[in-house]
Amino acid sequence: MMNLYLQLIIVGKKVTYTVKKADGTVIFGYTGNATNPATDTSATVKTNAAINVDNQTVSSSTDLADVQGYTLNISVVSGGACKTKNLDAGSYTVIARYDGKIYTSNFVVTDSQGKASVEFTPEFTASNVLKLSDGNGSVKDALVNAIKEVNYNGNKLSGSALYNAIRKVEGTINNVAGVNGDITTATFTGQQNFTVTKLVVEIAVPDTSVTTNVEVDLPNTVITIQ
Amino acid sequence: MVRPFTTATASGKDITVNALNAGIGTYNYYVQYINKDGKNTVSQVLTIVVATPTTTGVDTYRVDFNNATVDTTVKEGNLDTSATTDNKNITANLYGVSGGVDDELVSSTYNSGKKSNLYC
Numbered sequence: 001m002m003n004l005y006l007q008l009i010i011v012g013k014k015v016t017y018t019v020k021k022a023d024g025t026v027i028f029g030y031t032g033n034a035t036n037p038a039t040d041t042s043a044t045v046k047t048n049a050a051i052n053v054d055n056q057t058v059s060s061s062t063d064l065a066d067v068q069g070y071t072l073n074i075s076v077v078s079g080g081a082c083k084t085k086n087l088d089a090g091s092y093t094v095i096a097r098y099d100g101k102i103y104t105s106n107f108v109v110t111d112s113q114g115k116a117s118v119e120f121t122p123e124f125t126a127s128n129v130l131k132l133s134d135g136n137g138s139v140k141d142a143l144v145n146a147i148k149e150v151n152y153n154g155n156k157l158s159g160s161a162l163y164n165a166i167r168k169v170e171g172t173i174n175n176v177a178g179v180n181g182d183i184t185t186a187t188f189t190g191q192q193n194f195t196v197t198k199l200v201v202e203i204a205v206p207d208t209s210v211t212t213n214v215e216v217d218l219p220n221t222v223i224t225i226q
Numbered sequence: 227m228v229r230p231f232t233t234a235t236a237s238g239k240d241i242t243v244n245a246l247n248a249g250i251g252t253y254n255y256y257v258q259y260i261n262k263d264g265k266n267t268v269s270q271v272l273t274i275v276v277a278t279p280t281t282t283g284v285d286t287y288r289v290d291f292n293n294a295t296v297d298t299t300v301k302e303g304n305l306d307t308s309a310t311t312d313n314k315n316i317t318a319n320l321y322g323v324s325g326g327v328d329d330e331l332v333s334s335t336y337n338s339g340k341k342s343n344l345y346c
Contacts, residue, residue, distance in 0.1 A: 017318075072317065075314075083300045110295065110296070110299075113301075208301065208302055
């Protein structure tokens with residue numbers, strides 16, 4: 001007599017992940033509210049280069065399958081010689097939808113990176129005016145000519161080194177739509193005023209062998225281009 | 227049969243408690259740190275609860291993090307080398323919980339802790 005033994009292993013159901021900021025903004029995963037996303041006929045997803053499920057690539061905003069799996073991976077800080085912070089400081093909620101029910105838990109990102117200080121040139125400080133004809137045809141050029149140096153705990157940037165280190169400028173350009181927008185690559189063809197509200201530079205971190213992006217502690221800075 | 231107790235070892239700043247095969251119960255360790263001057267600067271009770279899943283299966287699930295708090299400050303001692311491995315990552319998984327105890331990780335082979343066997 002022969003005994004036939006058959007083991008049937010049922011493939012497990014997948015978990016559908018969502019990651020939200022404290023204000024409720026979805027930064028990754030399923031964006032809907034259905035308990036079972038498979039029943040959501042218009043299900044969409046949010047992609048995020050720093051977050052994945054089971055190392056899958058999310059190809060589009062309708063790629064629900066690739067935010068489903070088992071392990072959620074979040075790269076909070078990445079990079080080699082330059083450390084990139086992929087998530088801002090704050091509290092985040094992970095929502096796991098599984099077998100018709102919803103489970104949540106929170107994680108916290110902290111950041112105590114100090115700001116860099118800035119010193120403007122005496123010539124600029126006297127008037128807050130730069131001449132367009134003096135090579136001030138862009139926001140970055142104008143900032144480099146207005147700033148004497150940026151100092152982060154003894155590591156200093158000025159001139160072309162500062163130009164190359166500028167990673168982001170936010171502010172408002174007179175007569176240009178948008179307030180406090182990204183003006184990093186903005187250029188000028190005539191007289192303009194612009195206000196800088198945020199300046200971020202990549203700078204070496206003292207006592208380490210790496211760089212990172214650091215915000216510059218700016219005073220209220222209005223620059224007039226004539 | 228009397229099950230063994232948990233065992234604790236200390237190495238550097240770390241205290242490791244091994245609860246493998248330990249009997250169900252609550253174990254309290256009284257931890258003291260004596261500095262080089264012979265002064266007791268830290269006294270704390272470390273409580274270890276050993277429990278076992280129920281036999282009725284998973285009651286609920288919970289999201290588990292390898293790190294629930296991450297400091298992204300780039301400075302000496304925290305993210306201070308160029309090695310790509312010196313980064314900060316969080317992984318999250320779903321655990322089946324039974325009787326208040328993590329029972330099993332939800333994975334590709336997980337089926338509420340049950341597998342079906344057919345005998346012919």
